[in-house]
Amino acid sequence: MSDFCSASAAPHYAPDLRLEPIHRDISFHFDLQRRSARGVVVITLVARSAGARRLELDGLDLREVEASDPRGRALSCRYDGKKLHIVWDEPFAGSERRELRIAYTVVDPLSGMCFSWPDEQYPNRSRHVVTDNETERARYWLPCIDHPNVRTTVDFHLRAEQQWTFLANGFHAGEESHEDGTKTVHWKLEQPSPSYLLCIAVGDLVCVEAGDFEGRPVAYFASAGHRPEDLLRAFGPTVDMLGWMTRRLACPFPYPKYYQLAAEGIGGAMENISLVTWDDMFVADERIHREWGWLIDLVNLHEMAHSYFGDLLVIRDFSHAWLKEGWATYMESAWLGDVYGEDDLLHQIHEEKWAYMDEADKDYARPIVTRNFDSAW
Template sequence: RASACREITVIFKVVNPKSGFYFSAPDEEYPDLPVLANTDHETERARYWLPCMDHPSVRTTLTVEIHARDDLVALSNGKLVLEKPSGETGKKVSKWKLDHPCPSYLLCIAVGDFIQANGGEHAGKPVSIFGPRNFFREEDLQRSFGRTKDMMDWMASKLDVPFPWPKYYQFVYSGGVGGAMENISLVSWADAYVNDEILAGERGWFVDLVNVHEMAHTFFGDAVVIRDFLHAWLKESWANYMELVWLEDTYGTEALHYQLVLERDQYVAEADKKYVRPLVTRHHDSSWSMFDSHLYPGGAWRLHMLRRILGDEVFWPAVSIYIQKNLWNTVETNEFRRILEDHSGLPLECFFDQWIYGKGFPKLKVSFTFNSDRGETIISVEQKQQDNAKGIGLFDFELEVEVETSEDVFQIVTVELRSSELEGKGSYALRSEKRPLQVVVDPNGKLLHTVDFTPGIEILQRTLNRGRTVLARCFAASALGELSSPKATSALADAASTESFWGVRRSIAKALGKIGSSAAVTRLVELCKQESDPRVVVSIVEALGHHSDESALQNIEDLLTQPDSPLTGHIAKMTALKMLGKQRGPSRVALLKRYLEQPLEEQWWGWVRRGAVAALGSTRCEESLQVLLEKLPYGAVRGTHGLTGVRSSIVEAIADCLEWASGSRRGEVVEILCHHLRTDKQYHFRMACARALSRLGDVPGSRAALHRFSLNCVNQDRPKVHRLVQNARRVRSRDNGFASIIAENESTKKDLRKLREKVDEMEHRFEALSKEWKASMKEKDSNAKQSKISLDDSTTKSA
């Protein structure tokens, strides 16, 4: 009968689970490892230790009883209802209870030798953060997560929904899957997210965004649960978008606009270079495969567009109703759409068909013409993304274009484009007496798109210096970088010195790096020395690293090693070291080894050491390969802080080093990697070995080792490992002949760069000669006029 109920008791024991439950304890190789046991289940990994229906639609209340040493902290979902000695010497029992329904992937247990940082209270509910005692101090946890309570106050007010949990705890762990996870009332963080004083300047803003992201899952994913993974955007896209909303409300529109630029670039890179898919789709080989850049930044952008279409006064009350109506229930995409429609009165089927269930995004070709006789500027827009083979069609939307018609006089016009009219093209005729001083496409970030628009260097330079939004100035910087001229280089560098917003300065650095001339490198070095924001310094070093010629790399080395180095940040140093590896060969191996040998505890989570590791791989020389192989076995890397990340980076660097090597040496190293794939203690490390073997191709033994690993890996990782096996089949061992082709290609790149330098020099000379000629002609004209005046005076006197 439908109302029938059966109660089942399952008694079970699990030893060394494949996934889902992770353990850390001191061992012979690493006696300083923390004592820690914690779960991490997303998307379907609870099944490896817990008898359950491992799907988000199946939910239950929880009572969790933990037996542990009495000197350890035991945490779980919900409220602590009992903690007492267990009756066994030195042991205690902790009982946690959650009265709200919880899917398996959000259940969490954490036991460890934790310190606790008190985060205050939100609406009378305790807020705390816990971390391994031997890794962190209380001030480290406060520095990294101390804004949690303020974020909770903001979010509850923004959504007009109170936090439902009896507490909001967070804990930091070492090892396991990595990242951060929104377990109900007990958020988990990998230790990479904890910042010291230096890292906080480079990465504190990012940790804040992730904090908001995991917190947003309280309402989008935890209390309102997706019915199936094909609707994952209702939790992940929403959590991602709440990051942007928090930035806007906390730091202003400039911060929102810059984050929109970053989110767009991340999504477009995946859609253009890898694959394109609908946001909601059943076509995936694993639930974990859905968690990509389409889901996170791509989905966040679509929510932002919906908000702009409906307006804040409609959008946010509708979202609040959506949450309250579906608390403790599961939801699908159409339920969200219907609530927006009911509250706004607008039909949204077309938007959802094109943007949620459809593929792609608008790729626009924009141009304008000015007709002085008619006194008008014609703005023309064309959609170029249509691809029937990929199933990408035309879109319906309104595109805003801002025009500076005269000095500081702006007008925003709207170009309407319809998929059923004019092949998706549109135009607008604007009355104007003069040629526009600025033309900015989508100045306020209302449409996810890319644009091909070249209005000319004068307009771009003016927009870079006087554009009214961050989006406008970032576009101008990027477009000037594409021009690659001396005038563009000067315009970018000059603007960086006066630009007030750090994100635009990062865009300028990226554009200068793309230009690639010696003048651009010189200006980047100057900017690096005068830049005070650690986030921008990292981007400048990355830009310098685009040039693999010796002079550019020597500049990086000088910046890194000089006593008053501007590269004070961990990530700045890591990035600089990575760039130094681009100079192939052993010339800088000794320098890189010095950074590699620094203890992890002196580098904070091994950020700098990972840079040295990556650089050694990039050198592609035997000396570097030998250094990396010595660090490969478990126990060979000194220190435990950030151990998992450093070890995985070593495997990746070995693959970099070997990718162009001859068959015999490759075969020797592949045998070593196959051994570690079978035997290493850390699952993360074994996955890194699998990725490296796939890159190294179909070397004897590698395919069989990958196949065996695919049979024993975590279920949701199996499709990924199958793809690694297929890639290994496609990649054939490269001989010395192929390596010589690569070397020849790199030599050609250097020759092209030298040719560009000569062209730039000639352009500079031409501009100088042009100025001299104009000055000379002006002087001759002036002398001629003076002679005429003298002659006229003489004639007058004679008369």
């Protein structure tokens, strides 16, 4: 363990949820060129025990933070740059529901919300904003209990210049144009989600519509400058993979769409519910795809498997990340076996075993489940 974490690493546990968030209504008005957004989140809370009146939310480097109770109940809010400490004057009754409204500004955050806009050094840079949260980076743009045991339904209201593409988790629930040349797009997620699986993207995006899978739309997006044919080459097997996955697990796909987005600012690939994000290096032309196509397919299958293992079934805390990652990795091997044969399955399992043992020999060895770590990542 000495090489895995520092000697001072404290044990991590799921937070107390005497006041549990059950819904988030998230509104953003983006100014992409200024790399900023004005946000409002209305959190619906339910008291799991009578007498609770304190709530602590994660929020890093947020600006102009204001908290209020929409029904006028008195409360105080203290923000120290890392946490919002909310205290109601009147305690909650058991099972009582209340709303908390937090208005704030995000300006070019260090992580979590990635803005891209051309400048003197990079005049061809794309124009977009996209979020990338795993494991504990939603707090850079969203006041929340940034932990997987807090799972809420979500409404997103995203406002920006009307020519942009607007994406988020869930299904498209409507949009409204404004006289100033902006529009607000409403996305709605009816399945509970932890903060690290939320995703927003707005900007100049290329789109390839790939039809549907059992009535659920499938589409591929990338930041401007990428070619539709490269997008289709990279993600073309997706619909067939969805068919294989649902048959193998004997379980219908649990979400209303399956979108994939490749953009600068994403590290690797991320299984956000119904909106998987990728580093745009995976948008492969013919030459690169000849070398990397096998890897892109495995990553595609891996992130899709997380729709079940990690998204539908959510870990209680990050000490059990092995569960979601282990199952998603195993599904890669199962897919190889069913599509290419047993030799490919066994070779994949051998490679994964070798990589694990090599890490244990050269870097560190630790229990599969440990609460002591410096970073959940």
